[in-house]
Amino acid sequence: MTGSPSYGRVIVWFRRALRADDNPALWHAMHDAASVVPLLCLSEDPSYGQVTPRREFIRTAIIGLDASLRNAGSHLHCRMGSPETELPAAAQAYGAEAVYAVGLHDPGSLERDARIERALRTVGVPFVRFPDRVLRGAGDVMTGSGTPFRVYTPYKNAWLAGADEVAPAVSAPRRIAPVPPAAGSTDLLSPGWPGMHGAAKKDGLARLRAFMTAGAGQYDARRDLPGVDGTSRLSPYLAVGAVSIRRVFHAAREARAGASSGARKGFDTFINELVWREFYYQILTHYPHVMRAPFRPEFAGIPWSADEKSFRRWKDGTTGYPIVDAAMRQLRAEGWMHNRARMIVASFLTKDLHINWQWGEQYFFTTLTDADHASNNGGWQWTAGTGTDASPWFRIFNPLLQGKKFDPKGAYVRRYVPELAGFSDAVIHDPWTANRQEQEAAGCVIGRGYPAPMVDHAEARVRTMAIYRMSGTTASTASASRVRTRSQV
Ligand SMILES: Cc1cc2nc3c(=O)[nH]c(=O)nc-3n(C[C@H](O)[C@H](O)[C@H](O)COP(=O)(O)OP(=O)(O)OC[C@H]3O[C@@H](n4cnc5c(N)ncnc54)[C@H](O)[C@@H]3O)c2cc1C
The missing domain is CATH 1.25.40.80 (Serine Threonine Protein Phosphatase 5, Tetratricopeptide repeat)
Incomplete structure (x- = not known):
């Protein structure tokens, strides 16, 4: 770090940059200020409520961040509450002259940042964001x-x-001078924060x-x-x-x-x-409107189904299509799903069940450990055919063929849908085609041990084409068929 610092003290507000390494907000604060307070605001106690892979991942990421700050001699200062109220209060309590953070891109965060900026201005503190x-x-x-x-x-x-x-990329600071917690703040490892104890996992x-x-x-x-x-x-x-x-x-x-x-x-x-x-x-x-509407406005009128029961079967992984069910069960168990599987289940929800992609987007966002506004929305709109891929229906994924092509030996299905493990590779993706004797030998009778397919894919496909056609989208298909930007099918 060179030059003389322009601030006495700066708060670095850690949000979606939970790391000390190559963190532009931290790096600039170290450069600009004589003293730096690494701060975390939590709107809820992460140890409270249901343990999900997503909550657990965030929890361990925070523990990892605290550990790396401790390596440098500092630690996370924590406040419970909304950043709109906590940041101005912390700025005053610590006597900080600026709050630094990384910039975010989704409209919700941008609106909140505008509110934070106004709140900090009332206490005379600038809110500075760095691209990251x-x-x-x-x-x-x-x-x-x-x-x-x-x-x-x-x-x-x-x-x-x-x-x-x-x-x-720039390295983590080697030494960050410690600052004692000010009023209203606590140490991550203090007894008041039981959810934060534990070892940082493999980073x-x-x-x-x-x-x-x-x-x-x-x-x-x-x-x-x-x-x-x-x-x-x-x-x-x-x-x-x-x-x-x-x-x-x-x-x-x-x-x-x-x-x-x-x-x-x-x-x-x-x-x-x-x-x-x-x-x-x-x-x-x-195009920030994508967070609430189709990227392509001509798809705004698609008459989506609001069938909650089917939606639940999709979420539970009991659709009767093994590759779809394996993927949805992987998501629930691990908070992560393979990209190929994401495309298959998104296509199934929108083009076999005709349920709005926004329902799927929302479910993914609350369940994935990698929930990301841009990629999640992009992936859903792409697969639903409302987004940047111009082809609404020839990209209808056939769950059976997808399974046979990308999981030829059924390893994925066997791992996440163990009741089907006894079926041979030849029928693991369409176990309902096995005769009764084979089903009994596999230890799973379709309709009892595992559901029969909840929809007929061929019929659903015809309906999808009609729905998109009705929505006035036929004009885009001629050009769409020339734009195969990705080998997805
Ligand atoms: C319906 C749907 C929803 C999705 N939701 C998300 C999401 O919320 N968060 C998310 O990070 N990704 C999302 N993706 C994209 C992709 O599935 C994941 O990024 C990928 O599976 C992550 O696994 P990985 O890190 O092993 O990826 P790798 O294959 O190792 O790729 C490396 C990195 O490249 C980026 N990447 C890879 N594929 C894509 C892609 N198709 N679109 C954008 N970035 C990509 C990711 O940052 C990924 O970590 C979604 C895709 C679909 C089809």
């Missing part, structure tokens, strides 16, 4: 005519052409290193198989900011440079997936 969540800002990658990209492939090409502009940077050394090189061949551990599973760390997106990108680029020519494709595909994330962030920034 994306590698390249939404305004940095635009079409030649200065408009935002609406289609992934040209966006990706423009993004990759400027990849050298991505800022380097995200270790996972990143492991994936780059073994895994990323074969990513291209393995990433589409839900039964195989072929993806990085970094998304939860990126969602809460426990790992910096710049660290991930630079690690991939460096590993690619040293990889064999055969492995490079894996790294390239991995980087392309990071660009999908960037793409959805810029869509959210330029």
